[in-house]
Amino acid sequence: MKSGIVALVGRPNAGKSTLLNNILRQKVSITSPKPQTTRFPIQAVYEDERGQIVFVDTPGIFAKVKDQVSSRINLRTEEAIEQGVDLIAYIVDHTRQRAEEENKVLGIVRKVNIPKILVINKVDVKAPTHIVQYRFMEEEFDEVIELSAFTGKHLPLLLNAIFERLPEGPAIVDTANMTQPGINLDSKMFIAEIIREKAFLTLRKEVPYTLTTVVDDVAERENGVMYIKARILTSADRYKGMIIGKNASTIKEIGATARKELEVASSKKVYLELTVEVDAHWADYI
Ligand SMILES: Nc1nc2c(ncn2[C@@H]2O[C@H](COP(=O)(O)OP(=O)(O)OP(=O)(O)O)[C@@H](O)[C@H]2O)c(=O)[nH]1
Ligand SMILES: [Mg+2]
CATH class of the missing domain: 3.30.300.20 (K homology (KH) domain)
Incomplete structure (x- = not known):
């Protein structure tokens, strides 16, 4: 079987938590239209016949840190990425212009030498689109997948791409006796x-x-x-x-x-x- 830890990263509001909930078909991470809804890394386990993925949903990175709280939150995301992740799924929202924040997230992602998948989210929204700006980032990634975290379109493609790139290995989390899908919240x-x-x-x-x-x-x-x-x-x-x-x-x-x-x-x-x-x-x- 395959197993590994996959970090979902990206600027605030890209749809990371919505994506995680839809992959697990259960709400594990709260979502809202407000930036930095997620304040600390949320871990949740996905399993099927191919193996086990431990997803880590991270808080969206703010480029211009306004206060102590968001600087602490930003740091948590950087730490989560540095703590032994096997693959990064970098989520972008094509309906918003690329901005300084994207460079900040890219800077963090570049530091780690592991497989990276660019996820272009919100494809259920046709306009406005700035997809061309995000296509310029493609060469930094092993694969690009366009999907909708909201409708679930192309989610299986993302799971395929993740399993393809994860190492062979035993389960990381023993979910046998768990009622919740292995989440790190009481x-x-x-x-x-x-x-x-x-x-x-x-x-x-x-x-x-x-x-x-x-x-x-x-x-x-x-x-x-x-x-x-x-x-x-x-x-x-x-x-x-x-x-x-x-x-x-x-x-x-x-x-x-x-x-x-x-x-x-x-x-x-x-x-x-x-x-x-x-x-x-x-x-x-x-
Ligand atoms: N139309 C559409 N809206 C989406 C999609 N994915 C997420 N959203 C919306 O985008 C907003 C932000 O979603 P979240 O999942 O909270 O975003 P996040 O990346 O986790 O944000 P932070 O936790 O703040 O970093 C919410 O209002 C979602 O409903 C999508 O595929 N299509
Ligand atoms: Mg979130």
């Missing part, structure tokens, strides 16, 4: 991520970059209801006000959409107690 972290995704989808502008989510308690009550206590931590009072919203409408929407998804994922009734707090050290939780 249930509290996963729930916190789902709530953070709903906050990213509900809140506008820069507010998502001032917050993080923490789950304090998960307990199954005798009546079968899953009770979850969670907090959104933010940096300042004005953001707290925006997260709560008029008549608490915003926090209610975040809570309701998160609860619905957690109910589907767990097949249980969920009671979610969600509060918002100002915490000067909120960024320490990221």
Whole structure:
């Protein structure tokens, strides 16, 4: 069998996490139209008769680091690539112009001498396209695949190309006793991520970059209801006000959409107690 670690890299919003979820046919990594939705590497295992792939979804690299949080997040991606990856899948979004960020990601990718596949994502969108600009990068890669992470078009081509280039070897992760597809998040972290995704989808502008989510308690009550206590931590009072919203409408929407998804994922009734707090050290939780 073949086995190896495959890093999904690229600038923010390219569709790395959407691609991972669609390959696994299960949500393991949160997604949103906001840049740097993914904040730390997410590992998840794909297996079929050909072998095992340990995917590492990484945070999108920002070229111009604005604050300490995104500089820490950028560093995590660089570390993930340097820590013994067998293959890189470099995801680009052809609907956006090539920019400085692309050079930064390329610079990181060039440092490692392993097989590299260029993935041109979002081919379900025909216009606008800047595909010609990305074609100039082709010669740096072993293969180029155009696909849609969203519709799933050509995903099997990517899997073929990955397996072709992975070494022969035993499974890296023993998935025999796992219910989840071998992901590196415990249930509290996963729930916190789902709530953070709903906050990213509900809140506008820069507010998502001032917050993080923490789950304090998960307990199954005798009546079968899953009770979850969670907090959104933010940096300042004005953001707290925006997260709560008029008549608490915003926090209610975040809570309701998160609860619905957690109910589907767990097949249980969920009671979610969600509060918002100002915490000067909120960024320490990221
Ligand atoms: N139309 C279309 N949209 C896509 C496709 N793949 C991803 N998207 C959208 O692009 C946005 C970003 O997707 P993510 O998967 O969160 O992107 P990411 O590369 O993981 O982003 P970061 O975690 O911020 O680095 C979301 O709104 C997705 O729905 C695709 O193939 N087609
Ligand atoms: Mg992501």
